[in-house]
Amino acid sequence: MDLDLRKDADYSLLIATSMGLRITPFDGIPFHCGDLFRMQVTSAESNVASVASYLGLPTKVLTAFVKDSPVARMIKDNLAARHMDYEGPEFEQDNPWGFRHQFNLADSGLGNRGPRVQNDRAGEVGRELDAKDFDLDRIFGEEGVQIVHLSGLIAALSPKTSQFCLEIARAAAKHGTKVSFDLNFRKSFWVGREEELSAAFTEIAETADILIGNEEDFQLCLGVKGPEAGGDDIAEQLDSFKAMMDQASKQFPNAKVFATTLREVVHANQHEWGGIIRDHGEFYVAPPRDIFVKDRIGGGDGFVGGMLYGILSGMDALVKSEGNEKAGVAEPGDRGYLGFAWATGSLAATMLTDYGQPADEDQVWSIWDGNARVKR
Numbered sequence: 001m002d003l004d005l006r007k008d009a010d011y012s013l014l015i016a017t018s019m020g021l022r023i024t025p026f027d028g029i030p031f032h033c034g035d036l037f038r039m040q041v042t043s044a045e046s047n048v049a050s051v052a053s054y055l056g057l058p059t060k061v062l063t064a065f066v067k068d069s070p071v072a073r074m075i076k077d078n079l080a081a082r083h084m085d086y087e088g089p090e091f092e093q094d095n096p097w098g099f100r101h102q103f104n105l106a107d108s109g110l111g112n113r114g115p116r117v118q119n120d121r122a123g124e125v126g127r128e129l130d131a132k133d134f135d136l137d138r139i140f141g142e143e144g145v146q147i148v149h150l151s152g153l154i155a156a157l158s159p160k161t162s163q164f165c166l167e168i169a170r171a172a173a174k175h176g177t178k179v180s181f182d183l184n185f186r187k188s189f190w191v192g193r194e195e196e197l198s199a200a201f202t203e204i205a206e207t208a209d210i211l212i213g214n215e216e217d218f219q220l221c222l223g224v225k226g227p228e229a230g231g232d233d234i235a236e237q238l239d240s241f242k243a244m245m246d247q248a249s250k251q252f253p254n255a256k257v258f259a260t261t262l263r264e265v266v267h268a269n270q271h272e273w274g275g276i277i278r279d280h281g282e283f284y285v286a287p288p289r290d291i292f293v294k295d296r297i298g299g300g301d302g303f304v305g306g307m308l309y310g311i312l313s314g315m316d317a318l319v320k321s322e323g324n325e326k327a328g329v330a331e332p333g334d335r336g337y338l339g340f341a342w343a344t345g346s347l348a349a350t351m352l353t354d355y356g357q358p359a360d361e362d363q364v365w366s367i368w369d370g371n372a373r374v375k376r
Contacts, residue, residue, distance in 0.1 A: 018126020306344030310337025
């Protein structure tokens, strides 16, 4: 259903993020055994925006950079190559122990060996993000934005970034921009800051039009009461999520769309992949199906990116095709932003970058429909 997006906007999607580098060993070997590594630009929020940017929608990144850093130059060049505008303050490194961009040390796993990820965020320049360094009235008022996407990773990064995300949410609401918020609870970020972060997350969620997260996210970030997480059984996960979303919609009535992915890991290279969305009170399910996984990191961001692209493009959550009779259940051949999100998440899992780079909508729909035949 229509979220009544702003029409007079220079940007379809804007994200706030702390950019960094992801370092992975070649050929799926464990990180500690590696001697050759691939280094790429990353952040969870820019992963989300990549679906829209590669498919031609104007996107913008608000972030911070280390002045005269070759890493910062690499990040700027990468964002430009991904068709993203960006702006943000530049901070002096100051000394060898000063500011830098974060590092994400990861391997992809292989077969029965799961992937391992370690974040190295000491001295991270993104912790300094501050609303005073951005003209939010210009960005949201004069330039205009249809949807701003925030995540719990950036909102919980530091007291400054929590306030930064709050100011962005307030400015967005003031100027008619819709707010998407992926809760992304990380226990290590919350230690000793539970009261502070709970208040900040709650205020952001109260402005949000789209809320994304699983049962744990809603319970621990927002205090939403509900059943325990559904466990590994998909039917239990669905029932648990529906109950949670019904409760969350009462506590956060401004939100019209709720979403989460469904994932069961068979092994590192085979997952059962699905999703569920509550759109204006109606539930829609993409039942889990087998997908091939080259690198799972970024699949959830790809799902969110596809969902936001679909909403920005005016798609309904689900449009049933002739011959598909299961009401509320997305099947190959159906259309709608739920199937599109499923496919862009699946696409991201086939790539060694942790973001999806769709060639066009046709490629995405082919993935959704299960058509992997060569296209000449």
